[in-house]
Amino acid sequence: MAHPAMEPDKDLEQFRIFLAFQVRKLVDPRLGNQLDLSGLVNQTLLEAWKALDRTAGWDDGQKAAWLRRMLANNVRDEIDRVHAARRDARRTWAIRCATTPTI
Numbered sequence: 001m002a003h004p005a006m007e008p009d010k011d012l013e014q015f016r017i018f019l020a021f022q023v024r025k026l027v028d029p030r031l032g033n034q035l036d037l038s039g040l041v042n043q044t045l046l047e048a049w050k051a052l053d054r055t056a057g058w059d060d061g062q063k064a065a066w067l068r069r070m071l072a073n074n075v076r077d078e079i080d081r082v083h084a085a086r087r088d089a090r091r092t093w094a095i096r097c098a099t100t101p102t103i
Contacts, residue, residue: 012048015067019044022068026075034082035075044071 019041027035048055048067055063 012045015064016041016045018064019067019071022071023075026072031079031082035078040071040074040078044074
């Protein structure tokens with residue numbers, strides 16, 4: 001049995017389906033193969049769990065808005081990482097092509 005302090009808070013767990021729906025709305029379907037959507041939801045819930053003390057006294061609407069904003073930030077950061085990796089790959093390719101001797 002897991003340690004009770006390490007289990008996800010049931011209060012946040014109720015938002016998992018909401019976040020799974022939201023991540024599909026936020027992410028362009030063309031990026032679906034490059035992003036781990038369920039990983040983004042899990043990351044958001046983990047970050048929320050770590051900052052759970054902030055939500056004391058909040059209603060479900062306020063928590064949902066807070067979680068959606070956190071999810072949007074995580075999606076934006078992950079998309080930035082994907083685009084940065086593509087830029088680096090193109091630069092590396094261009095340098096290799098320029099330095100390869102032709103026969």
